[in-house]
Amino acid sequence: MGATFDIWKLTKQVLFYALVVVIVVVSVFPFYYAILTSFKSGTDLFRVTYWPTSLSLENYRQVFTQGSFPRNLLNSLFVASLTVILALFLAVTASFALSRVRFRGRGLLLMVILAVSMFPQIAVLAGLFEVIRGLGIYNTPWALIFAYTIFTLPFTVWVLTTFMRDLPIEIEEAAIVDGASPWVIITQVFMPLMWPALVTTGLLAFIAAWNEFLFALTFTVSNQTRTVPVAIALLSGGSQYEIPWGTIMAASVVVTVPLVVLVLIFQRKIVSGLTAGGVKG
Amino acid sequence: MASIELRNLRKSFGAVEVIKGVDLEVRKGEFMVFVGPSGCGKSTLLRLISGLEDITSGEMLFDGKVVNSLTPSKRGIAMVFQSYALYPHMTVYQNMAFGLKLEKGHSKDEIRQRVEKAADMLQIRQYLDRLPKQLSGGQRQRVAIGRAITRDPKVFLFDEPLSNLDAALRVATRIEIAKLHADMHEVTMIYVTHDQVEAMTLADRICVLRDGLVEQVGTPMELYERPDSMFVAGFIGSPKMNFISGKFAEPFGCETVGVRGEHMIINEGPGRWTGKVIHNENLGADSYIYVDIGSEEPVVVRLEGANTYKSGDSVNLSPMDDKIHRFDKAGKPIR
Ligand SMILES: Nc1ncnc2c1ncn2[C@@H]1O[C@H](COP(=O)(O)OP(=O)(O)OP(=O)(O)O)[C@@H](O)[C@H]1O
Ligand SMILES: [Mg+2]
Numbered sequence: 001m002g003a004t005f006d007i008w009k010l011t012k013q014v015l016f017y018a019l020v021v022v023i024v025v026v027s028v029f030p031f032y033y034a035i036l037t038s039f040k041s042g043t044d045l046f047r048v049t050y051w052p053t054s055l056s057l058e059n060y061r062q063v064f065t066q067g068s069f070p071r072n073l074l075n076s077l078f079v080a081s082l083t084v085i086l087a088l089f090l091a092v093t094a095s096f097a098l099s100r101v102r103f104r105g106r107g108l109l110l111m112v113i114l115a116v117s118m119f120p121q122i123a124v125l126a127g128l129f130e131v132i133r134g135l136g137i138y139n140t141p142w143a144l145i146f147a148y149t150i151f152t153l154p155f156t157v158w159v160l161t162t163f164m165r166d167l168p169i170e171i172e173e174a175a176i177v178d179g180a181s182p183w184v185i186i187t188q189v190f191m192p193l194m195w196p197a198l199v200t201t202g203l204l205a206f207i208a209a210w211n212e213f214l215f216a217l218t219f220t221v222s223n224q225t226r227t228v229p230v231a232i233a234l235l236s237g238g239s240q241y242e243i244p245w246g247t248i249m250a251a252s253v254v255v256t257v258p259l260v261v262l263v264l265i266f267q268r269k270i271v272s273g274l275t276a277g278g279v280k281g
Numbered sequence: 282m283a284s285i286e287l288r289n290l291r292k293s294f295g296a297v298e299v300i301k302g303v304d305l306e307v308r309k310g311e312f313m314v315f316v317g318p319s320g321c322g323k324s325t326l327l328r329l330i331s332g333l334e335d336i337t338s339g340e341m342l343f344d345g346k347v348v349n350s351l352t353p354s355k356r357g358i359a360m361v362f363q364s365y366a367l368y369p370h371m372t373v374y375q376n377m378a379f380g381l382k383l384e385k386g387h388s389k390d391e392i393r394q395r396v397e398k399a400a401d402m403l404q405i406r407q408y409l410d411r412l413p414k415q416l417s418g419g420q421r422q423r424v425a426i427g428r429a430i431t432r433d434p435k436v437f438l439f440d441e442p443l444s445n446l447d448a449a450l451r452v453a454t455r456i457e458i459a460k461l462h463a464d465m466h467e468v469t470m471i472y473v474t475h476d477q478v479e480a481m482t483l484a485d486r487i488c489v490l491r492d493g494l495v496e497q498v499g500t501p502m503e504l505y506e507r508p509d510s511m512f513v514a515g516f517i518g519s520p521k522m523n524f525i526s527g528k529f530a531e532p533f534g535c536e537t538v539g540v541r542g543e544h545m546i547i548n549e550g551p552g553r554w555t556g557k558v559i560h561n562e563n564l565g566a567d568s569y570i571y572v573d574i575g576s577e578e579p580v581v582v583r584l585e586g587a588n589t590y591k592s593g594d595s596v597n598l599s600p601m602d603d604k605i606h607r608f609d610k611a612g613k614p615i616r
Contacts, residue, residue: 170366173333178380178432179354188379192370 031256038249045245059250068223069251072231076255079141079227080209083148084202090149091156091201092194096186098157099164100172110161117154121214132219143219144227148212152205163197164190199266207259228255283343283357283435283469284309285330290339292322292329299325301493302339307469312462314480315473316516317490323473324440326490330471331438332356343435354384359429360438363445365421367413373400373424374409380432399430402464403457419450423457430461437470443479455479477519481505489513511612514539520569520583522606525576529554535607535615542569542583544604552597556580563587572596 037045041056063069097103098110128147137143167190175185191198213229220226226234232251235244285307292300299322307313315323328334330341332353341348348356359380367376377396381387387395400406403423413421422442429437442458443451459482462470474480480487481501489496489504489512497509501517508514514522518541526537546552556574570590571579582598590596607615 168364168366170362170364171368174360174362174366174368174428175379176333177331177353177358177360178428179352179383180379184383189368 034249034252037245038253040246059246060254062244062247063251063254066247067231067235068226069228069231071224072226072228073254075141075225076210076227076229077258079144079148080206082141082145083152083209084206086145086149087152087156087205088198088202091153091160092186092191092198094153094157095160095164096182096190098161110158113154113157117151117158121151125214125218128215129218138219139221139225141225144209144212144216147215147219148205148209152208156201156205159201160194160197163194167193203262203266206262210255210259284345285436285469285471286340286342286345287330288340288342290326290329290341291337292325292334293337298337299493300329300337303490303493303495305488305495305498307471310467310469312470312472312483312485314484314487315471315490316475316480316487317496318516319475321490322493323490327360327438327440327471327473330436331358331360333360354380357435358438359432359434359436360440361422361425361429361442363441365413365418365425365445367421367424367428369413372410372412373405373416373427376413376424377409377428377431380428384432395431395433396427399427402430402461403427419446419454422446422454426458426461430465435469437465437468439470439472439474441473441475444475451476455483459483477517480517487517489516507614507616508606509614511537511539511608514606514608514614520581523578523580524608525574525580527576529574529576530607533605533607536610537608537612538600539606539608540580540600540604542581544601545580545582546599546601547582547584548597548599550597553599554580555595555597558590558592558594558596560592561588561590570596572598574598 036049036052038059039052039055039057041054041058044054098106128150132138132143132146135146137146171189171193172185175189180189210227211229212227213233216227216230217233220230223231228251232248232255235248235251285305287303287305290300290303290305291298303326315326317323325334329336332348332351332355336349343356353360368379371379374396377399378392381392381395396409397406400409403426405420405423405427408416408420408424413424416424422445426442439458443454446454455478458472462468462483472479472483484501486498486500487504488498491512497504497513499507504513504517508517511524515524520542522539522541523545524537524539530536530538554574556572556579558570559573559579560571562569562571565587567586568584568588570582570584570588572582573579580598609615
């Protein structure tokens with residue numbers, strides 16, 4: 001009896017780990033292959049290998065010296081950071097109103113906000129283009145910041161509204177009694193309690209802005225204003241017929257590293273149960 | 282430090298009127314307790330006074346000045362919530378200092394002094410660096426009271442501050458609040474509670490609310506001895522006053538006669554009423570026996586000390602003649 005039970009348990013464990021390995025391999029392999037390729041040079045590139053054979057930094061050197069890649073990297077950083085700051089500022093204030101201020105049509109407004117985010121990018125491209133031309137920010141980073149903020153806001157507002165609605169109303173009322181203005185309540189009482197939500201939504205907004213391609217391609221034309229996803233796609237080799245896989249892979253790795261670092265940093269900050277102890281619960 | 286006057290105060294939530302025209306005067310430095318059945322509008326009235334809820338119509342005056350549209354902090358009130366409502370991310374010190382910091386014009390030293398003085402009053406000085414989650418329920422409620430004291434309010438509002446605490450802690454904190462009122466005798470306090478003992482022991486005057494209206498206002502003893510209606514008579518006092526009507530009340534010349542359990546006597550010889558004991562609750566210091574005399578509800582008799590009555594025992598009982606309350610058909614007292 002005991003023996004068969006043990007075998008069954010063992011089989012289950014083996015199957016479980018086999019599944020884990022399959023999932024990990026399938027999802028990680030493309031990245032692994034990109035990293036592998038980025039360290040190859042010359043004709044090595046076209047030989048299929050699964051283990052590191054050479055460790056050449058030539059591709060990385062090329063990425064940073066040829067063309068305007070460093071500039072594109074800075075553009076991306078600027079655009080993504082400002083998008084996050086702007087989106088969080090607007091979303092926090094908007095969600096305070098949506099979750100805490102009683103007004104007519106609040107539920108409808110919230111549904112509309114969510115509905116807006118369901119449109120595919122391509123559907124609004126033409127309209128957005130006109131707006132951006134009208135504002136005179138075509139081919140500047142502001143065009144992208146504007147477009148990304150619009151696309152990030154529905155999600156951010158929705159998440160933060162849900163989160164803020166769950167914060168105990170008495171804490172807000174205690175702050176009102178203490179003489180706090182809405183701005184003080186948002187910044188000194190609510191924001192410290194909302195770190196997990198702010199970090200999560202901020203991180204997602206950053207990643208979305210960092211990787212976005214379609215708007216970036218449409219709203220910028222010069223090498224000086226492009227962001228990295230477009231720059232990578234437009235990287236060209238020595239001749240028209242050569243696709244520079246090595247440099248593309250190196251650039252991709254360089255672009256991914258900041259995201260990984262960000263996630264690792266903020267992962268530690270995402271602590272739950274921050275409201276514990278404030279009210280009887 | 283403030284007298285409060287409510288004039289025909291009304292409050293509606295949408296189409297529902299919750300406060301239906303309240304006139305009330307709370308004197309300077311008075312401890313006023315609001316009691317009433319659940320849902321009668323006690324919390325709503327308190328929140329109207331605090332300024333957290335807008336007044337639908339009527340007037341509210343602090344020291345003779347209309348404050349209808351003033352914010353809570355401009356009214357100079359402080360409030361202690363049932364659920365403590367501490368700021369979870371701030372230490373006890375920061376919680377208590379928050380209001381003073383927002384009020385411009387206090388130096389760091391002054392804030393520290395005032396926080397420490399309040400902390401000493403409530404014996405929470407050793408917890409100043411802790412977060413609320415590192416405190417017990419009773420300590421948290423004391424911090425919440427401390428936060429209110431620190432701001433040196435003119436009016437102190439409490440909404441069932443002790444109802445989340447266990448029995449022993451409730452008694453201890455109740456005594457703290459009584460002491461607080463004695464120490465800060467110039468501060469007006471308004472206190473909402475369900476608890477008979479809290480109302481009777483803390484109040485200078487009690488305001489009994491019923492369905493959005495004031496039923497009676499008076500000192501605890503006035504309400505106990507001279508209730509203005511059957512409702513108040515039944516609400517104040519524990520166990521609840523016995524109401525006996527029909528043929529039992531006829532000899533008294535009224536519709537209903539009310540007798541408190543402590544004003545019933547068990548007669549050795551013949552009494553006014555006879556009945557069978559149906560239940561006996563021995564509490565040690567006193568005991569309640571429930572006697573079925575044939576009226577609608579059993580009559581409760583409070584006896585000093587423990588007793589040995591058993592269910593089924595036959596007893597004779599009489600009300601103390603000078604302690605009975607007589608009510609007419611409308612529930613008004615006949616005096
Ligand atoms: N924000 C609100 N919106 C709509 N109705 C409300 C609101 N607040 C209170 N009410 C209603 O007003 C009535 C009185 O509520 P209130 O909280 O003042 O009662 P209470 O006397 O404090 O009761 P309890 O003793 O149970 O705390 C209730 O019927 C309640 O449903
Ligand atoms: Mg209430």
